[in-house]
Each structure stands twice: as structure tokens, then as C-alpha cells.
Amino acid sequence: xxxxxxxxxxxxxxxxxxxxxxxxxxxxxxxxxxxxxxxxxxxxxxxxxxxxxxxxxxxxxxxxxxxxxxxxxxxxxxxxxxxxxxxxxxxxxxxxxxxxxxxxxxxxxxxxxxxxxxxxxxxxxxxxxxxxxxxxxxxxxxxxxxxxxxxxxxxxxxxxxxxxxxxxxxxxxxxxxxxxxxxxxxxxxxxxxxxxxxxxxxxxxxxxxxxxxxxxxxxxxxxxxxxxxxxxxxxxxxxxxxxxxxxxxxxxxxxxxxxxxxxxxxxxxxxxxxxxxxxxxxxxxxxxxxxxxxxxxxxxxxxxxxxxxxxxxxxxxxxxxxxxxxxxxxxxxxxxxxxxxxxxxxxxxxxxxxxxxxxxxxxxxxxxxxxxxxxxxxxxxxxxxxxxxxxxxxxxxxxxxxxxxxxxxxxxxxxxxxxxxxxxxxxxxxxxxxxxxxxxxxxxxxxxxxxxxxxxxxxxxxxxxxxxxxxxxxxxxxxxxxxx
Ligand code: SF4
Numbered sequence: 001x002x003x004x005x006x007x008x009x010x011x012x013x014x015x016x017x018x019x020x021x022x023x024x025x026x027x028x029x030x031x032x033x034x035x036x037x038x039x040x041x042x043x044x045x046x047x048x049x050x051x052x053x054x055x056x057x058x059x060x061x062x063x064x065x066x067x068x069x070x071x072x073x074x075x076x077x078x079x080x081x082x083x084x085x086x087x088x089x090x091x092x093x094x095x096x097x098x099x100x101x102x103x104x105x106x107x108x109x110x111x112x113x114x115x116x117x118x119x120x121x122x123x124x125x126x127x128x129x130x131x132x133x134x135x136x137x138x139x140x141x142x143x144x145x146x147x148x149x150x151x152x153x154x155x156x157x158x159x160x161x162x163x164x165x166x167x168x169x170x171x172x173x174x175x176x177x178x179x180x181x182x183x184x185x186x187x188x189x190x191x192x193x194x195x196x197x198x199x200x201x202x203x204x205x206x207x208x209x210x211x212x213x214x215x216x217x218x219x220x221x222x223x224x225x226x227x228x229x230x231x232x233x234x235x236x237x238x239x240x241x242x243x244x245x246x247x248x249x250x251x252x253x254x255x256x257x258x259x260x261x262x263x264x265x266x267x268x269x270x271x272x273x274x275x276x277x278x279x280x281x282x283x284x285x286x287x288x289x290x291x292x293x294x295x296x297x298x299x300x301x302x303x304x305x306x307x308x309x310x311x312x313x314x315x316x317x318x319x320x321x322x323x324x325x326x327x328x329x330x331x332x333x334x335x336x337x338x339x340x341x342x343x344x345x346x347x348x349x350x351x352x353x354x355x356x357x358x359x360x361x362x363x364x365x366x367x368x369x370x371x372x373x374x375x376x377x378x379x380x381x382x383x384x385x386x387x388x389x390x391x392x393x394x395x396x397x398x399x400x401x402x403x404x405x406x407x408x409x410x411x412x413x414x415x416x417x418x419x420x421x422x423x424x425x426x427x428x429x430x431x432x433x434x435x436x437x438x439x440x441x442x443x444x445x446x447x448x449x450x451x452x453x454x455x456x457x458x459x460x461x462x463x464x465x466x467x468x469x470x471x472x473x474x475x476x477x478x479x480x481x482x483x484x
Contacts, residue, residue, distance in 0.1 A: 001078040001261055001403055002090070002106040003028025006165035006172040006209035007189070007219075008235040009070045013206065016040070017072035020189065020219050022059045024208060025074040027215035029055050030263060031106070032078035035089035039102035039167050042069035043237075046100045046167065050075075050089040070237055071172050073165040075104030079130075079405065087128040091167070096140025099147055101168050103139070105132040106182045106211055107161030108403040110463045115158065131160075139166070148244065151175060151232055155246050159461055161254075161402035163227075165209055172235040174209040178247040179460050180229030181254050181402045181451060183268055185213055186241060187221035207235045212266040223267070252451040252460040254402065255439060259393045260364040261404075264304055269445060274304045279442035280392040280434055281308025281362060288432025289313060290388040292360035294353070298375060299323040305392035306362035315360065320353040320382075321375070347375060355383030362390045366422065369413035373426040380427070389428040394436050394455040395419065401463045402451065 005024040007017045018040050025036065036058040037050025047067055051058040055076055075090040091102040109115065109131040119137055126133045135158065142150035147168040161181035166173040176184045189206035208221045216223050227233050230247035254261075257268060264274035284305060295315050297306035300323060310317035324346050359379060366372050376387050395414035409415045413422055423431035436455055440447055453459045 001031045001405075002104070003031035003076040003211045003215070004104040004106050004163060004165045004184070004209070005074040005211070005215055006104075006167070006174060006235065007072045007206060008172050008208075008237055009189070009206040011070060011237050013070065016064065016068055017070050017206075018064050018067035018074075020206070020208065021072040021074035022055070022064055024210055024215040024219045025055050025059070025076055027218040027263070028076055028211050031211060031261070032076040034079055034084045035077040035086075036075065037089050037091050037104075038064075038067055038072055038074045039091040039093060039104075040067045040069035041071040041167055041169050043071075044169060046093065046102055046169065048091060048093045048102060050086075050091065052084065052086055052089060071167060071170075071235075073102060073104045073167045073172060075165070083129065085128075088130045088133070090130075090132055091165075092128065092130070092133050092136040094136045094140035096137075096142075098143060099140060099150070099168055101136060101140045101147060101166065103132055103136045103167075104165040105130075105135065106163045106184075106403065107177065108401060109135065109158060109160035109162065110401050110461060111159040118157065135162070135164075147171060147173060148232070148234060152244065152246050155232075161461075163211065170236060172207075172209065173232055174227045174235070175232045175246075176227045176229050178230040178250055179252040179402075179451070180226075180249065181252060181460075183211055183253065183257060183262065184227040185210055185216065186224045186227055186233055187213075187216035188224050189219065189221040207241055209233070209235070212262050212268075214263045214266040217265075250460065251449055253449060254400075254404075255450040255452055256365075256393070256400075256404065256454070258443065259439065260301055264301075269443070269449065271443060271445075276443055277304035277364070277392065278308035278311075280439060281305035281310075282312040283308075283438035283442050284362070284390050284392050284432070284434045285309045285312035287435060287438055288390055288430075290315075290358075290360040290390065290430065290432075292358045292386070292388055294318045294320065294357050295360045295362060296320045296353075298361060298363040299347070302361075302363040302392070305364060309360065309362050309390060313360075318353050320350045320359065320379070321347045322350060323347055347378060349378050349382035351382045354379055356385055358386040358388070359384050360388045360390055361428075362392060364391065365393045365396065366391055366413060366426070367396060368411055369417075369422060369425055372428075376427045386429045387427075388430045389423075389426060389432075391431070391433045393434055394439070394452075395422075395433050396454045398454045398457045398459075400454050401459065402453075402461070404454070
């Protein structure tokens with residue numbers, strides 16, 4: 001997971017594109033908390049600023065005004081290839097023989113080693129150890145007339161998940177892989193001096209690209225359409241966007257985006273995600289009813305499904321866990337130690353609500369099981385009589401190779417335990433997962449629109465090498481600066 005954003009403002013708008021991009025990126029903080037950055041162009045030169053940390057820390061008010069230009073891309077990172085070090089923050093930047101280029105990437109490539117061999121016969125040295133750095137180098141070094149042509153030449157060799165925002169001196173280009181694993185949406189930015197205009201001094205339009213529609217709304221942009229799988233959309237100043245299809249589309253949007261990752265106020269596949277998740281809760285209640293006194297969400301992401309579960313079961317909905325709003329999402333933290341510490345600072349039970357009650361606790365996923373175990377334990381210590389856990393997703397049996405950091409099968413509790421064993425491990429009185437059929441019924445969309453691989457092992461894009469070494473493959477290749 002990562003968040004990407006791109007903006008092109010009309011000439012002379014009087015606003016820096018970096019301001020728009022930073023604001024849009026704030027709406028995508030949930031997609032990556034390890035680093036943030038912006039690259040801008042004033043039409044002649046690219047400038048880049050990035051650092052480790054949350055967006056508000058990295059892109060503060062003093063930094064933005066110095067990033068001047070009408071074109072910008074922005075990125076927040078959650079690592080799926082390479083360590084959490086400054087060099088691996090994005091956007092990446094490379095000055096090649098033909099062009100300067102910056103890239104923000106959401107997703108994960110699966111043929112990284114193969115691509116490395118194509119770069120200077122595998123002898124190239126890269127300043128970072130991410131698949132994005134490698135892709136940026138391939139694009140910058142490609143002997144093509146411009147960036148669009150370079151993308152057309154390079155992308156057919158690239159396999160895996162990529163929703164990209166690419167910046168050169170004159171363009172922002174949005175790209176989505178042929179499967180469309182990760183979302184990317186195009187929006188029109190209403191500029192102008194009239195009351196509705198938020199940015200700039202004239203009445204012409206700017207254009208933005210974002211991982212989620214919620215990031216369009218925050219900058220006052222209207223969603224226009226998704227960037228299609230296998231398509232690149234080119235944004236230039238004072239011109240309508242234009243598009244090139246570089247591969248045939250075989251759509252396989254990550255269904256986890258709809259179940260959990262994307263914001264509930266975002267839209268994917270024409271579905272508002274709060275509503276989609278509420279309907280998953282309704283399905284879950286039908287598949288796994290409980291004898292509880294209260295239905296309770298694990299905040300915040302379990303709330304829509306819990307609301308649906310309560311509605312369908314007729315059991316009252318009540319919040320019994322208070323979330324520290326400033327502690328971040330535990331799943332997205334990079335190490336197991338941080339995850340374990342994260343949950344205890346994140347949630348606190350409301351004893352008055354919990355004590356003496358039979359609780360149906362609704363969450364959207366169990367990955368490693370440790371977080372759920374701690375939540376059940378918190379509730380029992382607070383006096384709950386029974387704790388029944390309901391999950392608005394199927395069990396995760398398989399690792400993800402397309403941009404979610406569940407890479408090693410042994411990390412996934414469902415891969416090595418039965419449902420009854422998981423129930424015992426987390427200490428719940430009962431445990432029920434929503435079926436794939438239930439997810440699809442809630443979405444009212446067909447199976448073949450989505451990737452369900454972590455639930456059923458049917459990977460749309462085969463993965464050619466040892467999964468367990470994948471995240472640090474470029475570090476193991478010892479190509480990073482100072483890495484030997
Ligand atoms: S494997 Fe799972 S998490 Fe990864 S893209 Fe497919 S559905 Fe999403």
C-alpha cells in the first residue's frame with residue numbers, strides 16, 4: 001500500500017501545485033505512514049523533497065512554498081520492497097541521459113530481479129533498494145523521444161502491481177497496470193475567481209490524479225473517471241487530458257481495498273465503501289449469527305460492517321472500544337514489535353459498556369492474529385461475559401505479492417491454523433468469517449472483476465521467484481549505494 005497524488009494547474013493559476021498535492025496527500029495518510037514526499041516541476045526543472053515520517057511532519061507549511069511549479073506528484077509510503085530508510089522514500093528521482101523523471105508508485109512489482117538484469121546488464125548501482133527506484137532508472141535511461149514513449153517501451157516488460165504518478169518537466173502521467181490491482185482516479189480541479197473556485201485566479205481547469213476519490217474531494221476536485229487498467233493518462237498544462245492504452249485490460253482490483261484499505265468515504269467500482277462494508281456486515285450476520293447483547297466494532301475500520309451486522313441481527317450497536325486517534329493503523333506499521341506495541345496504545349475498553357455483556361465484536365480482517373488476541377483479552381479484562389468475533393472478510397490463507405506486506409505465508413495465522421484453532425488462539429467464544437460469496441453478494445459485482453488471491457490462492461499474475469526473499473531482493477543483490 002501507498003498513496004499517490006498528481007496535480008497539474010493551468011498556467012498562471014497563482015497557486016503552487018505542491019499545495020494541492022500536499023493537501024490531497026493528507027487524505028491518503030492511511031495508505032502509508034513511513035515516509036512522504038513531493039516532486040514539482042516549473043516547466044524547466046524538477047525539484048524534490050521527501051523524508052521519513054508522517055505527511056504533516058514532512059510536508060509542513062515552511063516546506064511547501066519553496067516547491068514552486070504548476071506540476072506536482074506526491075507519495076506516502078508503506079514498504080513492500082526495501083527497508084524503511086530515507087533513500088527508499090518516494091517520489092523517486094533520476095536524471096537520465098534523455099530526461100529527468102520522478103515517480104510515485106503504489107503496488108509491488110513481481111519481476112524485480114529480471115528488470116534489474118535489464119538495467120546495464122545487472123551491473124547498475126541504484127541509490128535505493130525499491131522496485132520503484134529500479135523502474136525509475138529504466139524509464140530515465142530508456143532511449144525514447146519522451147517520457148510517454150519511454151513508458152510505452154518499458155511497461156510491457158514490467159510485471160506486477162503498479163499505479164503510478166510520473167513527473168517530467170512538462171507532464172504528469174497516471175499509469176495503471178493491466179490488472180488494475182491498485183486504484184487510480186482522475187479528477188477535474190475547479191479553478192477560477194468565482195465563488196466555487198478554490199485554486200487560482202482564472203476560470204480554466206486543473207487536473208488531478210489520486211489513489212482514492214476522497215483525496216479529490218479534499219482539494220475541491222470532481223471525480224471524472226478511473227484510470228483504466230492498462231492505460232496511461234497524460235496531464236499537461238492548459239490542455240485536456242489524453243490517454244494511451246499500453247496493454248489489454250484484465251481487471252483484478254484488490255478486493256481488500258473495498259473490504260478494508262481504502263477510506264469508507266471513497267468510491268471504488270462505483271460503490272461507496274461505507275455502504276459496501278455495511279452490506280458485508282449484513283451478509284456476515286446472515287452467515288454467522290450470534291447470541292450477543294451488543295454488536296461492537298473494532299474502531300475505526302470495523303465500524304461500517306458492525307453497523308450492518310447490528311442492523312441485520314436486531315442486536316443493539318454500541319461502541320465499547322475507544323481508539324487513540326493519533327496512534328495510526330497497527331497493521332501498517334513496518335515491524336512486528338511496533339505492531340504489538342501499537343495495539344495496546346491504540347485501544348481502550350469502555351468498562352461501563354462492556355461489563356457483564358455478551359459481545360459480538362466485528363473487525364475487517366485477521367492477519368497474524370496478535371491484534372485480535374489482544375483486543376479479546378482487553379475486553380475480557382474489562383468484564384465482558386462472552387466475546388464472539390466476526391470478521392467481514394474471508395480467512396487470509398495466502399501472501400500478497402501485489403503491494404500488501406503479508407509476504408510470508410507463515411505470518412498468516414489462517415495459513416497454519418483451522419478456524420477453531422484461531423478461535424482458541426485469540427481467546428474468543430466463537431469466530432466467524434464472511435465467505436467470498438458473501439463479499440460478492442454485498443458488492444453486487446462478479447468475481448472476475450477482482451483479485452481474491454490472498455483468500456483463494458488464484459493469483460492473476462504469477463510470481464516467478466521465492467516469495468520470502470522478495471521484499472529485500474534489491475538489498476540482497478547488493479546494488480544499493482554503500483551496501484557493498
Ligand atoms: S492478494 Fe489479496 S491483498 Fe493482494 S491484491 Fe490480491 S486481494 Fe489484494
